[in-house]
Amino acid sequence: MVIQPNFQIFAFESTGEDVLFALDRIAQRVRAEQAVEYHLTHESVYAAQRRGMEMTDILGFLDRVSSVPIPQNVRRTLEEWGSQLERIVVRRNICLLQGIDEQTLDALYADPELSRLLGRRIVPTAALIPANQLQSVYRRLMNWSGTSGWMLPAVSEGDDGMDSRVMTVHADGHIAFQQRLPSIYVRAALRPFTDEEGDRSLRLTPGSLQRVANSRNGKGRPYSADQILDRLRRMSVAPLPEEITMVVRRWAKDWGLGALAEVTLLRVENEEAMKYLQADDELGPFLQAIPDAPMLAAIRSEQAEKVRGILLERGMDLGDQIIGPSKQ
Known part of the structure; x- marks a missing residue:
């Protein structure tokens, strides 16, 4: 061949x-x-x-x-x-061992009995465990004493992120977990509306709440303030501080789009006069109607002097103060 x-x-x-x-x-x-x-x-x-x-x-x-x-x-x-x-590999129903830090996992791999039970180390702090070795690894950890002393493993058997009271939310937004190494499901439940800090702790911030509240940014699922507060209450061991409730309700809201512009206002004495001006071929294009204010019109600032000149030519007496409605 x-x-x-x-x-x-x-x-x-x-x-x-x-x-x-x-x-x-x-x-x-x-x-x-x-x-x-x-x-x-x-x-x-x-x-x-x-x-x-x-x-x-x-x-x-x-x-x-x-x-x-x-x-x-x-x-x-x-x-x-x-x-x-192998750049992207999807593995279903795997068993994963997480360590609090790289040194902890190093110590486990250094143990002769444990090392033969562990699978491939996929990141510095996590390793795969063959499903048929899970119970053996658990029993070994329950009786294991290494350089860091005794280790009592926490076992997660599925998505327990929404049904566990595992944390405390402080008034400054910092989230403190009951365990040193929270479940990956717990972190996943909080990550959408929190920011991760340098020490991998999580914190509620105005930016993280705004990010998740804006449904038009196309970045993930939007959450309402009520949804966020409900999730925090279900996972917290203590009532939420009032400051947190206020911050979430203030920032986790989609306020929609807005605009702020500098304009000149024109007010006339009656609706008929405004209708006449808006229908005028020369003046109408410069006058922007204001809803529910039939005697008011907005004029872009750069066009204000041109409109003023036309109105003065037409004989309108223009003042500098917005006048009130005429009295009959």
Whole structure:
């Protein structure tokens, strides 16, 4: 069997059926004549990986059955394709061990009995645990004494973030957890409307509340003040401080859009006069009606002098004070 730099594979007559079967799993068959021709593609390799083949298995197989070394460009490309598959991995129903800090997890991996029970370390403070080893890890931790002393593990068996009284909310917005390492579900329940500080603690701030209240920013789900307060009360071990209730109600509100502009107001003595001015071809375009104020019109500041000149030419007596309604 020969692998070409253009990703073609030629399997000659002496190639065994087991090799052809494996090639059918990782490459696209092009034709079968005197030699069976295959083509390695991103899609064919991805499909093989989806069926459970690791890139090390694919490269090992090609190294073993090829009569010539795998071309370097083919090897590099296959390795790159393999790494792309693992950039985002979704794992369901996994068991995860979290440590309060990196040193704590280092100590657990240094324990001979625990280290053989733990799976891959995915971040400095967390490791996977094979499901069939979960109870063994738990029992070992219950009886474990390392450099940090005894460790009593907290076990979370699902989304308990909304049904646990696990924290205290202080008047300044700081959230103090009952445990040194709160459940990932607890943090997830609070993260939408809190800010994370340098020490990874959480705090309610005007900015975090405004961020989540604005339903038009397209960044996540909006929360109302009542929804936020309900979640905080359900998770708090003590009543919320009155200051927190006030802050949430003040800032976790979508006030909508507004505008603030400098204008000049024109007020006339009666509605008929305003209707006449607004219908005038020369003046009308400059007069912006004000709802529920039929004798008032707004004029953009840069157009005020032009309107003043036209009105004076028309004989209107203009003052500098807004006049009240005329008395009959």
